[in-house]
Amino acid sequence: MSTDRQAVSPKDPATPEAAPSGAEAAEPQAAGAGAGSAGPQAQPPVPEGDAAQGEEGAAVPESGSGAGPAPDGGSDAPEAAVAAASDVDSDAPETEAEAEAEAGAEPGAGAGAESEAGAAAGEVAQPVVSEAAAELAAQKVERERIARRKAERQAPVEAGAKLSGKAADLLAAVRAVESGEKPSPVYFDEAPVAPRRAAEAPAAPRPARPAVPAPTAAGVDGVRAVLARGGAPEALAVPAATALGEAAAERLAEDPWQLLAVAAVRPAQADGFARALLGPEAGPGDERRAAALVGWLLGQAALKGHTALEAPALEAALAQYGVPDPAGALERSIGEGAVLVFQEPLGPPVAEGEEQPVRVLVGLEGHALAEESLADGLARLANAFDAPADWEKAATGPGAELIRAVSGHGLVTHTGGEAARAEPLALLAAARDLGLRVCLAAHTPLHGAVAVADLLSGAAGPGRDADGQFAVDLLVVLDAPQLDVESAAALVESVPDGARLVLSGDPGVLGSAGPGRVFGDVLAARACPQVVSRTPDPGPVGELVSGIGVGELNQVEAPGKEVVIVPVRDAGEAVHRTVQLVAESVPRAFGIAADAVQVITPGHGGSAGTRALNTALKERLNPGPGRFGGFDPGDRVVHVPSPGRAVPATVVSADAQGLHLDASGARIVVPKERVETQVRHGWAVTAHQAVGARWPAVVVVLPGDAAQALSRDWVYTAFGRAERHLSVVHGVDQALPRAVAEVLPKPRTTRLTGLLRALVAAARDQPE
Incomplete structure (x- = not known):
């Protein structure tokens, strides 16, 4: 991250010309993020x-x-x-x-x-x-398998010691339900229990993912x-x-x-x-x-x-x-x-005889089992210290610190910005040189990487062994903040004993679309080595985004007009100027083709949301009658096979089978009955849809009717999608700097941090 920058007041707006190119470099100043x-x-x-x-x-x-x-x-x-x-x-x-x-x-x-x-x-x-429903059904089957495996364990789950009052009552109800008994109207359970045993390795192959019967x-x-x-x-x-x-x-x-x-x-x-x-x-x-x-x-x-x-x-x-x-x-x-109920201690352990403050949590069984399975798997990897390869020879140059950490640990986290991705790549190269089987996974398909969803489904990646485990010695997962608890549990359970797992990502970006805060919880648990990259993101855009990450909206030197602000008075003008930037100004000023410019806006609805922007951009860039469900060959689209997964693509053709898409060379056929629910135009997307991808140029549209939608992680994510050039179309005076400085991501209620911390500590306290 860049730390050497000139701070300026966000109240000192730049005044670029009103030319379509937006040619004046300026600080992105207070702007509202349109939510429509x-x-x-x-x-x-x-x-x-x-x-x-x-x-x-x-x-x-x-x-x-x-x-x-x-x-x-x-x-x-x-x-x-x-x-x-x-x-x-x-x-x-x-x-x-x-x-x-x-x-x-x-x-x-x-x-x-x-x-x-x-x-x-x-x-x-x-x-x-839908594919999403099939995925949920398959995960339910997997959760049931996990539950059966947990039931075979002899040691009880650590919970309930020194509790009284409602926490003990509710916990007793859960124990009665899990044992198959009907709890009495009044629940009492004040007996101490044995500590939870360390996690075991998965033994049975993962079941095939059945389709949900129609x-x-x-x-x-x-x-x-x-x-x-x-x-x-x-x-x-x-x-x-x-x-x-x-x-x-x-x-x-x-x-x-x-x-x-x-x-x-x-x-x-x-x-x-x-x-x-x-x-x-x-x-x-x-x-x-x-x-x-x-x-x-x-x-x-x-x-x-x-x-x-x-x-x-x-x-x-x-x-x-x-x-x-x-x-x-x-x-x-x-x-x-x-539903299930759990208690979590609040604060450090208290002296014997004192009552431990707790909070009582209630959750659905599927999420509870997924979180416990994930904690078990992470603890299993974190407590492995096998080092069969001579890693020290490879611990030089970029990624040396990460290589040294991975050499002696089964679980390692790595944090940094976009430029820091070079370090996991150096790790993978070093592992290959040592003859190890490696795999790189990411939230969205990247060069040399497979999508996490494709890895889990078996559509891509190294495949699985006879026990249902990935055939790898090292698995590196980029975009780790995008892992939800269900996919993370399935992923970690598939990492075999003796293999290493590296979770890498930028903690400043928007989190997963599904339940859980996996990457943040693992970092908070401090259950494994944490490597923090010192590689700064380059250029004015990198410097701007770096400041946003620490709550500062700084003016940056942009001699090549890498960062441009385009003030607008209303949403209609925002749409007009956005179309000018994409179709004319950016291609003319930077030699970047219009199809390499991505528009990002906070919401789908409203007068400057993705729907309105996509309508205007299609009319300018690829006009047509929308012969198949509103789409024509050449349209830029986003394919959403399941919630939280957005795949950029281009429409190729349509026939009786459905809509044919080209996603970076991969052909996708979306059945016509699913086109309406799984495909939308993609010249303009939301920041969440853009996570994990980058474009040569990005136009972030912040219309004035959505100032309340802005937060630091939203701005950090949207601005950080630009590689060479960032244009900011905004219409609110002080909403942007205020959001960067004050509006933090809201926390999620999860249990993973406590579960993982307790499991790792218990395993390390056990005698050899």
Whole structure:
């Protein structure tokens, strides 16, 4: 990182000419990041606890218009109740739009409002099971295998020692559920337990990833009939039948709130559906409603990055949705095994006889198992000290510090900016020279690297051995902040004993779209060597981004106009100037082709969001009638096969099979029934979609209607995507410097740091 820079006041704006080229180099000054229609909404205050939400995992769409629960059991509580429970307002314009628009879902109205809810439901009702759903089902199979393996262990999980009060009560409920017993109304467990045993290596091959079976025609028809009775859109039949599985119609008729299992459905809609089916019985205190809301709230929190929520915050959110006894509803969910509860010590250990302060966390089983499996795998690697190769001979030149760390440790973290990527590459070259099997993985495909998703699926990479482990001696993962807990657990479990894992990335960028804060938690646990790169990012852009990383928006010397500011008065002018920059100014001034210029903006909606910008850019760069789902050959697009994964591509052609794309030489065929939900134009993207990639020139558009969407990590990520030139189109005076200096990424509620720290410490304390 560059540390030698001239600080200037962000209040000293530059005044470039209004020429289309934006030829005056200037400091990007105060500007708002346009969120368009997805801007954060006002949220009712709810106790936050120690951890909340981070970056761009999907937010919660608006549903209903009221501010509180309806007396008859329906709820018009705003989705801000979920935001309050999980502190989900960070980067909502970008992340919610990605998680929903990429899934084809738009916020709807009540279940009985055919005009709006029907349109929303129509976008989620797909006759073919999506790749994302198949992935979730496969991960569920894997989690079950992990659970069986954990059950075989003799030592109990470390928890519960010296606890009393509600923490002990809730923990006892979980133990009773895990043992198969029905907990009593009052839970007591104050007996100390043995410490948790060190992690074991995975033994069984990973199961094949099965496809989610499509619902039968009869099953869909049965669900359709129940939906019709409740006044819900018919288009929900396929997704509801898929989500609820066998006997979906019977389950839905008996418990209408299970409609919340469908992604586009919100509590107000489910309440209206339940009232239509059950009549006066559908009150706010119905146990079925409370149980469904517990799961839905945790699911929405997971979309915002949390793997758990603090019990008081969850109870407060239930109260805002009109549940009369939130604590009782939560305890019933725990007792029935619908959710799991955990306790985490707060502060250092206390003296014997004193009560250890704790926080009580509640989470979904899948996320809990994934986080524990990930901690086990990381601890297994961190406690390995085998060094069969002569690494010291290779520990010279760039990457020497990283090579030395990897020589004696099975798990190493590496942090740095874009230029620091040269160090993991030097490590890989040294390992190859030693005859080791190596693999480089990244969030998005790079030269010489495979995408993490392709590595896990087997579509690329070294393959697996007879035990289901990767056939590697060294695995280096770039863009580690993009790992969510599910993919990280699958990745780490596949690293064999004796192999080394290096997690490398820039902690300043936006985090994963899915639940978890894997890279940050591993760094916080300090369970392995941490190599911090001293390689600065070059040039004026690198210097600017380096300052943003420490909260400073500095003026930088840009003699070659590497950084240019383009002030605008409104969103319309922002769109106009952006098109000029991409099509004319940047190509003329820097010799960079228009298709090598990437536009980044905070949100999909609004007058200067990705939709509006892509419409204007297509009209200028590749006009056409949109013969196939709005696309024409030559269109720049983003393919989103699953939430959080965006693959830049170009449209080649279309036929009966679907839309044919070229993604850096790889051909992709998107079935026509999935084009609407998986493909969007890509001249303009959000910062989260841009993570892991870089372009010769980047135009960051910050329209004035989205100042609240800006944060330091958003600005750091967006500006850092530029290699040679950065243009900033902005329309807000002081929002940009204020965001860089003051608006930090919001934390996520996770358990990985504590789990990993305890496992590594326990293993190192064991006698040889």
